[in-house]
Amino acid sequence: MNGPEVWMADNPALLTISEVERVFGGARKLFGGREPAVHAVQGLSLDVRKGETLGVVGESGCGKSTLARLVVGLDLPTGGTITFNGEDLSALAKRDRKALARKIQYVFQDPVASLNPRKTIRTILEAPLKHLTELNADDREARLAELLQAVNLAPEFLERYPHEFSGGQAQRIGIARALAAGPELIVLDEPVSALDVSVQAQVLNLLDKLKADFGLTYIFISHDLSVVESVSDRVAVMYFGRMAELGPARDIFRTPLHPYTDLLMRSAPAPGRRDLLAEDASAELPDPYNPPIGCAFAARCARQSDLCLKQKPSPDEAQGGSPSHIAACHRPLVRAETLG
Amino acid sequence: MTDTALTAQAKPKQKSSRPGTLALLLNNTLATTGLVLLVAICLIALAAPILPLPDPDVTAPANRLLPVFSEGHLLGTDHLGRDLLSRLIWGTQVSLAVGLSATIIAAFFGSLLGLVAGYAGGRTDTLIMRGIDMVMAFPYILLALAIVAVLGPGLLNALYAIALVNIPFFARNIRGITLGLSRREFVDAARLSGKSPAQILFIEILPNVLPVIVITMSTTVGWMILETAGLSFLGLGAQPPQADLGSMLGEGRKILFTAPHVSIVPGLMIFVLVMSINLFGDGVRDILDPRLRAGSLTRPVARTAVERGNSEVPPPSGQAALLDVREMRTEFQIGTSVYKAVGGVSLGLKDGECLGLVGESGSGKSVTAMSIMGLVPTPPGRIAGGAAYLEGEDLFAASDKRIRKLRGGSVAYVFQDPLSTLHPLFTVGDQLKEAITTHQPLSGKEATARAIELLSLVRIPNAKERLSAYPHELSGGMRQRVCIAMALANDARVLIADEPTTALDVTVQSQILTLMNGLRRERNAAILFITHDFGVVSALCDRVAVMYAGRIVETGTTEDVLNNPQHPYTAKLIECVPVLGQPDRRLDAIAGRPPVVNNLPDGCAFADRCPRVKPDCRTGEIELVTSDGERGVRCLHPLSEGAAA
Numbered sequence: 001m002n003g004p005e006v007w008m009a010d011n012p013a014l015l016t017i018s019e020v021e022r023v024f025g026g027a028r029k030l031f032g033g034r035e036p037a038v039h040a041v042q043g044l045s046l047d048v049r050k051g052e053t054l055g056v057v058g059e060s061g062c063g064k065s066t067l068a069r070l071v072v073g074l075d076l077p078t079g080g081t082i083t084f085n086g087e088d089l090s091a092l093a094k095r096d097r098k099a100l101a102r103k104i105q106y107v108f109q110d111p112v113a114s115l116n117p118r119k120t121i122r123t124i125l126e127a128p129l130k131h132l133t134e135l136n137a138d139d140r141e142a143r144l145a146e147l148l149q150a151v152n153l154a155p156e157f158l159e160r161y162p163h164e165f166s167g168g169q170a171q172r173i174g175i176a177r178a179l180a181a182g183p184e185l186i187v188l189d190e191p192v193s194a195l196d197v198s199v200q201a202q203v204l205n206l207l208d209k210l211k212a213d214f215g216l217t218y219i220f221i222s223h224d225l226s227v228v229e230s231v232s233d234r235v236a237v238m239y240f241g242r243m244a245e246l247g248p249a250r251d252i253f254r255t256p257l258h259p260y261t262d263l264l265m266r267s268a269p270a271p272g273r274r275d276l277l278a279e280d281a282s283a284e285l286p287d288p289y290n291p292p293i294g295c296a297f298a299a300r301c302a303r304q305s306d307l308c309l310k311q312k313p314s315p316d317e318a319q320g321g322s323p324s325h326i327a328a329c330h331r332p333l334v335r336a337e338t339l340g
Numbered sequence: 341m342t343d344t345a346l347t348a349q350a351k352p353k354q355k356s357s358r359p360g361t362l363a364l365l366l367n368n369t370l371a372t373t374g375l376v377l378l379v380a381i382c383l384i385a386l387a388a389p390i391l392p393l394p395d396p397d398v399t400a401p402a403n404r405l406l407p408v409f410s411e412g413h414l415l416g417t418d419h420l421g422r423d424l425l426s427r428l429i430w431g432t433q434v435s436l437a438v439g440l441s442a443t444i445i446a447a448f449f450g451s452l453l454g455l456v457a458g459y460a461g462g463r464t465d466t467l468i469m470r471g472i473d474m475v476m477a478f479p480y481i482l483l484a485l486a487i488v489a490v491l492g493p494g495l496l497n498a499l500y501a502i503a504l505v506n507i508p509f510f511a512r513n514i515r516g517i518t519l520g521l522s523r524r525e526f527v528d529a530a531r532l533s534g535k536s537p538a539q540i541l542f543i544e545i546l547p548n549v550l551p552v553i554v555i556t557m558s559t560t561v562g563w564m565i566l567e568t569a570g571l572s573f574l575g576l577g578a579q580p581p582q583a584d585l586g587s588m589l590g591e592g593r594k595i596l597f598t599a600p601h602v603s604i605v606p607g608l609m610i611f612v613l614v615m616s617i618n619l620f621g622d623g624v625r626d627i628l629d630p631r632l633r634a635g636s637l638t639r640p641v642a643r644t645a646v647e648r649g650n651s652e653v654p655p656p657s658g659q660a661a662l663l664d665v666r667e668m669r670t671e672f673q674i675g676t677s678v679y680k681a682v683g684g685v686s687l688g689l690k691d692g693e694c695l696g697l698v699g700e701s702g703s704g705k706s707v708t709a710m711s712i713m714g715l716v717p718t719p720p721g722r723i724a725g726g727a728a729y730l731e732g733e734d735l736f737a738a739s740d741k742r743i744r745k746l747r748g749g750s751v752a753y754v755f756q757d758p759l760s761t762l763h764p765l766f767t768v769g770d771q772l773k774e775a776i777t778t779h780q781p782l783s784g785k786e787a788t789a790r791a792i793e794l795l796s797l798v799r800i801p802n803a804k805e806r807l808s809a810y811p812h813e814l815s816g817g818m819r820q821r822v823c824i825a826m827a828l829a830n831d832a833r834v835l836i837a838d839e840p841t842t843a844l845d846v847t848v849q850s851q852i853l854t855l856m857n858g859l860r861r862e863r864n865a866a867i868l869f870i871t872h873d874f875g876v877v878s879a880l881c882d883r884v885a886v887m888y889a890g891r892i893v894e895t896g897t898t899e900d901v902l903n904n905p906q907h908p909y910t911a912k913l914i915e916c917v918p919v920l921g922q923p924d925r926r927l928d929a930i931a932g933r934p935p936v937v938n939n940l941p942d943g944c945a946f947a948d949r950c951p952r953v954k955p956d957c958r959t960g961e962i963e964l965v966t967s968d969g970e971r972g973v974r975c976l977h978p979l980s981e982g983a984a985a
Contacts, residue, residue, distance in 0.1 A: 059845035060816075074528055098534045106532050114525040118547040131534030166933060167701075177529065196700040196872065201916040201929035223845065226918040230925070253921065267850035269875030270919050271902050276850040276879050284815055 013047035014085060014185060014217050015071065015104075020044045021079035022066050038288045040066040042241045044080070045315060048185065053211070053218040055232030055249065057225055057264065061285060063241040064221045068189045071219060072106040073097065084185070102132050105178035109190035111170035115162035122158040125177055132181035147176040150213070151206060168199035172206065179210065187219045192227060204231060225268050229253050234324070237261045240286060240296035243315045247325030257318045257327035260297045295330065303331045364627050371623020377616035385433040393426040397581040405599045418588075418602050419595055422581075428609055431583035435613070438499050438577075438584070439565035445503035446564075447557050450510025455549065457511070458518025459541050469515065472508045480505040481570065488576040495584065498577035502567045510556055517552050521545050551628040558621030562614040569610055585610050643714035643743055644670075645722040646736045653737075656729045661688035662866050663712070663751075663834050668726035670704075670711045673719065677938040681707040683890040684726065686964075687868075689834060692860055694867040696881030696898065698874065700913075702934060704890040705870045709836050712868075713747050730834070749779045752827035756839040758819035762811040768795075768822050769807030772829065779830040794825040798855060817848035821855065828859065835860070836868045841876060853879050874917055878902060883970065886910045889945035890937050892964060896971040906971075906978035909946045944975070952977050 021044075026037030041063040048054050058064045069075040070082060073093035082089040084103060092100045108114035115124055125147060129140045148155055151172040162170060171191060178186050188207070192200040204227070211218060222228050228235060228249075235252045237245040237260065245258040256262045266277035279300060286292050286299065295301070298308040307330050318332035319325065366372055384391075400421035408416045415424035457468040475483070487501035488494075521527065522545060530544045565585075571577040572586025573593075580587070585606045592603025654666040670682040681704045689695050699705040710716045712728050712735065728735040730750060735743065755761045763771060772791040776782060782790065788807070795803035798821040811819055820840060827835055837856070841849040857880050860867050869881055877884050877898060885895040886907065894907040905911040915928040932949040935941060941948070943958040950957070957976055966972040 059847065072532060074531065097531070101532050101534050106528075108525045108529065110525060114529045116526040116530070116544055116548070119544075127530065127533040127535060168933075174529075177533065181534075197916040198700060198913060198930040201918075204918075205929055224918075225846070226920040229920060229923045230918045249923065253923070263847060265920060267846040268920050269846075269850070269853070269873065269879045271874040271878050271914055271917055272899075273875065273878050276853060279847065279851060284817075 011049040011051055014050040015048040015219075016083045017047075017067075017071075017080070018045045018082075019080035020067075020070060020077045020082060022063075022070060022075065023078045036289045039241050039291070041070070041077075043315070044238075044241075044243055046236055046243065046246060048217060048219060050184075050217055051215065052233040053220055053231055055228035055235040056219060056221045056238060057223065057228050057235060058238035058244075059223060059264075059285075061240075061288075062238040064238050065189055066241075067238070068106065068187045068219065068221055071185075071187050072104050073100045074106070098132055101128070101183075102181050103183055104185045104187065105181070105183040107171070107174050107178050107186060107188045107191045110194050111167055111174050112162060112165070114174050115170060117162055120159055120161060121173055124162075124173065125158070125180060128177060128180040143180070147180060150179060150210060151176045166199070167195050168202055171195060171199075171203055175203075175206065175210070179214065182214075183216075185217045185219065187221070189221045190223070191220075193222060193224060200227070207231070225253075225264055226270065237264070240288075240291070242296065243328055244297070245325075245327040245329075246315070247320055247327075248322060251320050251322055251325045255320060255333075257320050257325070257332040258297075258329045259301050259303055259331075259333060261327075262333055263300070295328070303333075305331055307331075361627055365623055368623045368626065370619050371626075374616040374619025374621075374623065377612060378620055381432060381613055381616065382436065384429060385436055388429045388433050391429065393429060394423040396422060396426040396430045396583050398422065399581075405595070405602070407599075408601050408605075415605050416599075416601050418591060419599070424602065424605055427583040427588060428585075428605055431585050431588055431606065432609060432613065434495065434578060434582065434584040435565055435568055435586070435610075438495060438502075438568045439561055442499050442503040442506070442564045442568065443557050443561045445499075446506035446560070447510050447553055449503075450507040451514045451549070451553050453507065454511040454514025454516075455518050455541055455545065458515040459522045459537070459545065461519075461522075465515075468511070472511050475505070476508045478505075480567075484567070484571060485574075485576065488571065493576045493579060495572075495578045495582070498568060498571040501571070502564055505567075506560060506564065509560065510553070513552065513556050514549055517549050518545060521548055555621075555625045555628050558624045559618070562617040562621065565614055565617070566610070585613075641718050643718075643740055644711060644716040645718040646714075647722050648725050648736065651725050653727050653734070656727075656732060657686070657688060659688060661729075662691050662731060663689040663868070664729040665708075665712060666727045666729070668708065668711060668728060669724045670707050670716055670721060671724045672721050674938075679936075679938045680940065681721075681890055681937055682711060683937075683940070685887070685890075685892055686726075687885055687892065687895070689866040689868060691833075691866055692864040693883065694857075694860060694869055694881045696877035696884040697868060697870045697887060698872065698877055698884055698913075699887035700872060700934065702937075703887040704937070705887050706838055708887070709753075709838050709868060709870050712836065713751055713753070714743055715747075715753075745779070748775060748827075748832075749830045750832060751834045751836065752830070752832035754820070754823050754827050754835060754837040754840045757843050758816065758823045759811060761823055762819060764811055767808050767810055768814070769809075772807070772822070772826055775826045775829040790829070791825075794829055795822070797828065797859070798822070798825045800825075815848075816844050817851060820844060820848075820852055824852075824856065824859070828863070828865070831863070832865055834866045834868065836870075838870045839872070840869075842871070842873075849876070850879075856880060874902065874914055886913070889935055889940060891945070891974065892972075893946070893974045894972065895964075900971060904979075906973040906980075907946075907975045908950050908952050908979060911979055912949075952979075 020041060021039065022041040024038045024040055025035045027035050029035055044067065056064045056067065066075065070077050073089060076090050076093060089100065125144055126140060129135055129143055135143060144158065145155060153169065153172055192203050195203060210216060220228060220231055232249045234247065235249045236243060237258065239260050244260050245252060245256065252261060256265065263277065269276060286296050292298065294309040294311055295313055298304040301308065313328040313330050315328045316326040318327040318329045403417050403421040404419055406413050406417040410416055413423050415428060418424055453468050457465045483505050484501035487504060488497050491497040527540060527544060530540045568577060569586030569589065572584050573590040575590060578584035578587045588606035589603050596603055656664050657666060665685060665687045667684045667686055668682055669684050672679040672681055685708050687695060697705045697708065707716060711723055723736055769791055772794060773787040776787045776790050791807060792803045795806055800806050800818060800821050841852050844852060853876065856867065859865065871877060881898050883896065884898045884901050885892045888909050894901060894905065894910045901910060902914065905914055912928065912930045916930065919925060930949055935945050941958065943960060944962050947953045947957045954977060962974050962976060964972045964974045
């Protein structure tokens with residue numbers, strides 16, 4: 001699962017996100033003035049290397065789903081650039097949506113909602129083959145059989161409607177659809193959070209197998225740290241639209257630098273764990289319409305200083321053990337203080 | 341990696357036990373009456389050319405104003421001596437044709453505008469919808485009059501006018517639906533499949549909007565026929581000598597007192613026609629509208645029906661338990677099949693104890709919780725057996741009044757989604773005070789003081805100010821705190837919490853769990869905590885009961901069950917959970933799927949998925965074998981101590 005980080009680091013970047021920003025609202029009003037604006041994603045930079053699984057973790061409202069939509073071109077950034085194999089993604093999305101869809105695909109959180117209730121599975125899976133590939137009818141039929149085989153579904157399922165499927169089966173259809181046009185990168189937006197644990201394990205195992213079989217690269221978005229830890233090579237922790245911490249999965253989970261990462265880990269319940277860290281009730285996300293000047297996490301942080309309140313830390317303010325492990329924190333945790 | 345775990349076999353398609361669309365329609369007497377009438381009228385109107393009818397337009401002044409049942413003129417004649425029956429049938433044909441075509445035209449253009457406006461959004465939407473608003477701002481009859489005035493009188497022009505004034509009705513309806521649909525994930529998925537906007541709109545969205553269009557049409561046809569009649573009555577529709585129901589009515593107006601039948605006959609026809617269409621239309625709407633179909637029309641009663649039949653009511657277990665559920669069975673009757681959602685569940689809760697009820701979706705854990713206080717909707721649900729004792733009192737035998745007193749009083753619920761449990765239009769304070777005053781005779785001032793006390797109890801900062809906040813002004817965690825405060829408002833002895841932290845973020849979840857743990861110790865309240873997460877169970881529960889296919893398969897203290905699971909299902913379920921700090925732990929999936937509870941196998945329900953299955957697992961009832969009081973397992977071949985790790 002976790003490939004050695006050594007060769008990963010040598011791999012060229014497949015997707016480069018630099019200083020990306022997405023602002024919602026802020027349109028000019030009819031009689032002058034501007035509507036209030038919210039930064040869903042701000043100043044985000046990261047690389048996704050070929051063949052790796054990048055985990056993106058964060059709580060609701062941290063901008064991780066916005067990031068996913070930006071990467072697949074369902075939404076366009078209001079600032080910064082995203083490049084795929086050196087090609088500007090926003091320009092590609094405007095010029096040739098289909099070319100983009102051939103390279104990057106998406107798996108949705110709610111497997112049943114992502115399937116049109118009035119279409120058979122055949123129609124749903126054939127759509128990307130028809131619109132994104134040059135296959136003729138016979139080749140399409142062969143490809144459909146291949147896809148179903150890949151996600152372990154019986155061929156009889158093709159003529160059925162989405163409501164006849166359980167969550168796990170529907171998610172496998174969603175994955176088959178993403179695979180159909182042979183993409184290089186798949187963005188998985190909370191692919192297992194709507195599923196039961198037993199089914200979750202099935203889907204995670206399937207994703208692992210497909211990645212190996214088809215040489216895929218994953219961006220795996222989830223709020224569940226333990227799931228992310230088990231699938232990711234590298235992890236990005238997001239808070240309030242910004243990167244809090246980025247680094248190899250092992251480093252992040254063993255020696256987190258950012259107090260927020262540490263808080264997340266201590267809050268996560270696990271079988272056999274009785275003591276959960278709980279903050280005060282006053283610990284809440286800052287107001288998005290009135291963001292703080294300094295670090296967005298400062299108000300909840302036990303280690304905050306004057307500097308934290310005045311100045312935003314840069315994404316690579318703190319360095320971890322390995323050079324690729326960075327955190328946006330003025331007062332990072334040191335090894336001894338983490339739960340190790 | 342083993343693939344066996346993933347292989348999903350397609351089962352032969354079973355015929356659904358739910359009644360079909362036509363059966364549902366025929367089940368509705370009024371709608372069926374409407375349909376029969378409508379079909380009869382349509383058949384007669386269509387058969388007009390082949391029926392032995394006199395020419396409707398030939399005048400015979402000698403025979404003018406013959407009364408009903410005259411020789412040769414069953415319905416009499418009008419002021420020009422024309423046969424009324426013949427005119428009625430031909431006129432009905434015209435009215436039906438005009439009404440239907442106007443509906444189709446309005447539906448086509450209205451839906452098209454609605455679809456485009458709803459999907460495109462932004463400026464296109466504004467432009468189209470403001471145009472529609474302008475059309476709507478005219479009194480419709482005035483608009484129709486103006487159109488006819490411009491185009492000249494005539495049936496066809498009346499048709500255009502009526503179609504035009506009804507376009508907004510369709511456009512607004514369809515736009516609303518499209519707006520909702522175009523934000524759905526399957527539309528995003530279609531975009532990523534490379535479909536163009538036009539393809540998405542007409543191939544993906546239109547089929548989902550179609551039922552709404554049909555519903556809207558069925559409810560407007562009658563209205564359109566009335567409007568056509570209105571215009572013809574004013575002399576702007578059908579021109580003499582052509583017969584149509586409205587113009588016949590208009591012609592009869594002047595001689596209403598001397599020969600009332602001339603206007604009463606077409607008047608009655610309009611009434612019967614429109615009535616039958618409306619009755620049928622309502623029936624169609626009830627069937628096609630997914631919300632109504634889902635059962636909104638069947639009003640569930642205030643309390644689950646208890647049909648314990650002749651079966652013996654099990655006595656209390658004898659252990660001094662606060663809440664003692666014995667052999668409880670809850671069933672759902674859907675169509676012809678019976679879903680045994682809860683198949684004999686026994687559990688006990690002591691003061692201040694927290695019992696975790698764990699299971700996957702569909703295992704019956706929520707139904708168990710809802711059954712205790714009779715919150716399962718009837719129909720289709722019913723309690724088919726067993727008993728639930730609250731401090732020795734049989735809850736299933738108690739009166740409705742008594743149950744109402746206990747609900748929110750001694751037994752209170754906390755649900756998964758605080759946003760949907762709190763009323764969006766009342767402040768948090770109002771809702772809290774309502775919860776208090778329903779059970780306690782307190783003055784407004786005292787209730788407010790108590791509400792503030794409760795909010796502080798659940799650690800909400802600035803409790804006094806938060807009283808005037810609306811639910812949407814609070815974060816998810818704060819809302820759940822308010823729900824917990826409401827549950828505690830009347831010193832609840834038992835708190836039933838149904839996945840109260842599933843919708844929350846981990847950091848908020850840990851806050852809520854810590855809060856609940858503190859509260860039960862402070863107030864000595866028992867908690868029945870329903871969850872699918874073993875991690876959450878570890879953090880809070882003293883004991884745990886694992887449910888599978890409507891039954892408890894294993895129970896014991898949390899530590900025991902987690903460290904030494906004896907039922908293979910429990911062991912497998914724990915193995916599935918990824919654990920933080922152990923990234924290389926292989927996720928072991930459970931092969932197959934849980935059985936559907938309307939068709940449970942003989943013997944152990946887990947047998948088909950169990951790695952330790954033996955032939956005797958598939959026969960006979962398997963009892964929950966209890967050892968040393970706390971521990972129980974429903975398995976013939978349980979895992980031995982230590983073997984599961």
